[in-house]
Amino acid sequence: VLESMHGTIYCLTGRHVNKNLSAFVIFLFLLIAPAAYTQTNNPKGLKKPDITTRIWLGSHVLPGYGQVYNRDYWKIPIFYAGMGTMAYQGYQMNSDYKKWQKTYLALPTSDPDREKFKIKATEYRQNRNLYYAAATAFYLASVSDAVLVYNRGKHSPAAASILSTLVPGMGQAYNGAYWKIPIIYGGLSTFYFIIDWNNRGYNRFRTALFNLIDGDPATVDEFNGTRTQEELRYYMDNYRRNRDLSALGFAVVYALNIIDANVDGHLYDWNVDDNLTFRVEPAVFNPSQNLTYNTPAFGVSCRVTF
Structure with missing residues (x-):
């Protein structure tokens, strides 16, 4: 009654x-597509879909699409200039890196200047990565700007999901849950460190195993032949397995960051x-x-x- x-x-x-809303249902829905449709009322009382996802996909395919839709035409030259300049500088650094790397590899191991070429090549590689990262940042900024401007004045769960997909923690900032950002980055940083540590261990034992199998006196085995092939292969496989499991953990934290942003976006206007x-x-x-x-x-x- x-x-x-x-x-x-x-x-x-x-x-x-x-009837309770299941987080598992939200997870499955998020795997199929981002929360693409929220509902708003038009003057005739009909329902019309939110096109946040269309703007998101369009901005990925053609940067500036969202700015055209939002009529922020003046932003398009800024984003394209930033992406073009950073990408060009990265291309130049990559060309210089290949030249120095080629020279470094061509020099004999006894050459005293060989280490200088290695250092120089490493500097160009780092600069190349920074420029490419800056170009990517301009690209992501254009997509984020399109989503945020379109949803200005309203709170969209789709926008929260998309922002956390582009930059982990950005959806939490959009939802006002700033305290979750250190937790997300703490989890991602921890798994990244574990991945890197295990990957270095894997490469270390793999190199030692290859040197032992090769049997070339010129190759250097850091264990000086004290470990058998079975021992080296055992440790190499352990490091590889731990690295792969850590990568899975990293992906899980990243996915939970998106799911949390989506759920918080739906509960943003919940009556408390x-x-x-x-x-x-x-x-x-x-x-x-x-x-x-x-x-x-x-x-x-x-x-x-x-």
Whole structure:
């Protein structure tokens, strides 16, 4: 039995089914596609889909698409200039890196200048990576800007999911849950460190194993032949397995970051007012409509006030 009066719902329970939103359903939905549709009312009272995902995909395929849709035409030259300049500088650094690396590899190991070429090649490689990272940052900024501007004045779960997909923690910042950002980056950083540490161990034992199998006196075995092939292969496989498991953990934290942003986006406008209460108490009722014959009935009253 349901009765609504002045914002209060009374429920008499014999059998009451409580429908909860499952996080697993949200996870499956997120795997199929980002939360692409939120609903807004138009003047005719009809429902129309939110096109946040269309803007997101369009901006990925053609940077500037979102700015055209939002009519922020003046931003397009800025993003393209940033991406073009950084990509060109990265290309130049990559060309110089290949030249220095080629010279370094061509020099004999006894050449005293060989280490200088290696250092120089490493510097060009690092600069190349920084320029490419800057070009990627301009690209992601153009996509994020398109999504944020389109959803200005409203809160979109799709936008939160997309932002956390582009930059982990950005969706949490969009939802106002800033305290979660250090947790996300702490998890990602931890798994990244474990991946790197195990990968270095894997490469170390793999190199030693190859040198031992090769049997070339010119090759250097850091263990000086004290470990057998079986031992080297055992440690190499362990490091590789731990590296792969850590990579899986990194992916899980990254996925949870997106799911959390999506769920928080849906619950952003959830009513958490102090007037929202849920009370369960015993009650006595009289189901008979005959005023001359009153038989009491015992039950449970559930009251939700909002």
